Every structure is written in C-alpha cells, then in structure tokens.
Amino acid sequence: SQTIHQWPATLVQPVGSPLSLECTVEGTSNPNLYWYRQAAGRGLQLLFYSVGIGQISSEVPQNLSASRPQDRQFILSSKKLLLSDSGFYLCATRGDPGTRGYTFGSGTRLTVV
C-alpha cells in the first residue's frame, strides 16, 4: 500500500527566508503527486501537481514553486516567504480510483513570522 512521508511536521520561518518542504512516497511507482495548502483549518487549495519527473503543473500564481527531482520525491519551495504563505501544507498521491482516491501525508504546519 502507498505511504507518504512529509517533513517537517511544523516549521516557523521569518518573512523573507527560503522554504523547502519535502514529500516522498513509498509503495508505488510513477505516482501522480499533489501539493495542497489549507488555510485556517478549512478548504484545500491545490497548488501544484506532477505526473512525472520534471513535470510540474501550477494551479495558482503564487510565491511558491515545486520540483520533482526523482520519481517518488516532490518538493515545495520558496525563495522568500511572505506572511500569507502561512498554512497547513499537505502532500498527496493518487492511487487507482478503484482504491482510495488520494493518500495524504500528515502535513506540515508552516507559520511565517
């Protein structure tokens, strides 16, 4: 079965500092990978998704970028964080629709101060 590892679990960063959040997947190959942001404990905003190495689709214009250097690795980055980048970031992978839809990581709580 698929497992997603996300780290760190919590992060406090000053405004203007860089960001790197990492997500790795086990139990599958060539997965579709997704980064979501959740603000104020409510809805999920899809930020990026990737269907393969080096293939990134951006859903919304923003201060963040994503990269997929390896098949099962998905990285969310920023060169200079803004206060508005605070939120709960979730990585997900898509299984076959006949299974469980998406599998989510445990999330990273980012607070920009």
Added chain:
Amino acid sequence: AQSVAQPEDQVNVAEGNPLTVKCTYSVSGNPYLFWYVQYPNRGLQFLLKYITGDNLVKGSYGFEAEFNKSQTSFHLKKPSALVSDSALYFCAVLSSSASKIIFGSGTRLSIRP
C-alpha cells in the same frame, strides 16, 4: 468541468442522534465520489468511496453514504453520532476522464455530549 459543493460550514448534533453531512457534485461522465475526515493538525483520512454498484456505501467508523444520481448527491450519514466523530469532513469527486480530484470546502461536524 467537475465541482463539488458542501452547503453547510458546520453541523451540530447531539451524541447518539443520527447525523448527515451534505454533498452535491457536478461532473461529466461517471463520477467517483469520496469522503475524507481530518482531525486537527493531521492529514486527511479516507472514509469511504463510491465507484459503481450499490448506491449505499459503507465505510470506516460506522459511516455510510448514499449515492443519488438523479439528485447528484452523496450525503454522509451515521445512525448514532459519537463525540469522537467531531472533525472536519471533505467530500471529493473525480470524473472518469479527469486527472485531479476536486474537494469540497469542508464541513465541520461537532458532536455535543
């Protein structure tokens, strides 16, 4: 295009009473429908899915959902609520031709003792 709506931001139920969390969807083609639950500062956990077959789907923790094609709904139900069911619930939809699952805005379920 596909979309999903959760019309209630919050649902309040007394422990032991039945609960319903509403979800309606719009897709072209056959829908794949999902319910997820999120506890504070955690990733989303799969509850149940509808792919095909019986309209009443049973899932984890005693939850069930009824697929109604004519009303394009997929309401989540439980016959007897527990305080531990208090959490944020997300409905999600995927059309057979799409590459991304679309999530609803979430419904906060609060069960009072």
